[in-house]
Amino acid sequence: MNTPAALTLEAPAEHPFAPFVRILGKGKRGARNLTREEAREAMGMLLEDKVEDTQLGAFLMLLRHKEESAEEMAGFTEAVRERLTAPAIQVDIDWPTYAGKKRHLPWYLLAAKCLAQNGVRIFMHGGGAHTAGRLYSEQLLDALAIPLCRNWQSVNEALDTGNLAFMPLQDWAPHLQRMIDLRNTLGLRSPIHSLARILNPLGARCGLQSIFHPGYQSVHREASSLLGDNSIVIKGDGGEVEINPDTLSHLYGTTAGVGWDEEWPALSAQRHVKPASLQPGHLLALWRGEVEDSYPQLALLSTMALALRGLGTPREQAFEQAQRFWDNRDTSI
Template sequence: MSLSPYVRILGRGPGRSRSLTQQEAAEAMALILSGEAAPEAVGALLMLMRYRGETPGEVAGFVEAARATLPAWPGPAPALDWPSYAAGRTRGLPWFLLSARLAALAGAPVLLHGWNSHQQAAASVRAALSAAGIPEARSMQEAADLIAAQGIAYLPLEAFAPRLLDLLRLREILGLRSAVNTVLRVLNPALAPAAVQGVFHPPYRELQADACDLLGQPAMTVLKGGGGEFERHPSKDIALFGTRNGTRWEASAPALEADHRRLADAQPDPADLARLWSGELTDPFATAIVLGTAELALETCGRAPGLAAEAWSTRHTAHAA
């Protein structure tokens, strides 16, 4: 089979081209993931979508096809899906890792998954996992086991979807992001009932929310976050998009404090994550990031307000659910 019919739909020229339907997008991605599509056609398809701007239906169709190739999640679904695929050129430490750990501690088991390129070593999510106290899994089975034991795990993309990683890394050849970046944020490989997502460019908030609506995602919150991750800036009002009870939803959240520090102002030191968690480091701004982000994540899971602060105050004696 060939991708040419789908490339033709997207690229026939002014007045004749159109976006793919959700079904067409699913068919095209299934062909790509099968390995049968010519690499030139894959690049053409992704770059035409990039030029036109991917639609919610295209993202949802790609996700449907990608999910069909994944191993089944081996056990109960985690409460919360937390993707981490931002390039992170403009961010400091990934404080959101502590937010994810705090959400797990508050009783919402978390699957973090991702792959991060272009990050300076000190701010890399993968490099900071140990300092944040989050175990890294080597397979879906190991991730499920870690979540059962500790409430949280990080699953790298290459450990469960190496072909999607190949597609993501086409950015290194083509020089531009593609719809695959959006697909991975929406993928939710364990089909968790709640999901949180970050974006760097604001228009992608509604795109991802609409795609999740098409996919029937019960609960999801997406925001413009630090470096493109799900991480709220505590001194800014934020717009929230997503789904609640399987339908589209929008809201806003006011600033938490007056400190207008940039997230990347300080030279990042991953050890500060461990120091903040242990109490050795006192940093009200970083603490506000952690608690504010965790509160939004827990709200997405349907948990009561104030649970993040409660879990933070008892973190040294409590255990993850």
């Protein structure tokens, strides 16, 4: 009588990325933060397409649920910077713009434009219109004559010509843009929205960051400190790098990796009434001096002062300098 051959069962090999998902998702008692090195390795695999789509979604949402740590942000940043192919371009201010505005117009664009007219080299970058009902920087670049650059050479040329350049994230970190674009698939913003703000791809003298959610500002400051960067983190209006003049502003700064704090008082005795709708033409009218409007003028002046503070100018002098820049701006577009 012939004996049937014994069945041999082999378990499939575990995917190399699975341990990173497990670290984050192993229940209340088993889960933990990634170490800086683990975060660096995990992000490297994401950037090199070494993960499945299901793993990508799970990883991003587990991070979103637990809230990322400073060590994780630093590790992710290192992985991205290692893979960038940007040339050496001298920049004063790195200005991320990823949130979009829904309550007020993006007055920070006029602040950046005015600073650029006065010799401050500013690199802006953003992730496109990913959330309905918001007004994004990319939609206003042409009207405000801010160069839209699609490669590093054009960034360099724009900075040399007019000290201001905007480059979409898609053109210098397409994998990160893809992750941001999952926002409407997953139903939540992922940590990539925060990561993009800290990257400072050209190694600017100071990186400005706006983090809206309470508690995250100090995490970003700590991550910048771990990286040895110069940065200022604020809770900007609508999540953009724009001081809200109606409220106290806390600056979470780092200089050469050493943290510092500064509080700027509200500039208005009472809150301004927000506009009924956002009319982009009002940006041009204010720039040209055709209208006077208290809120935007206070917002853009204090935002200019913020950038100057990031370059080492004390607060009082920064406001004085910002006012001079604004009063003497070239109002042509």
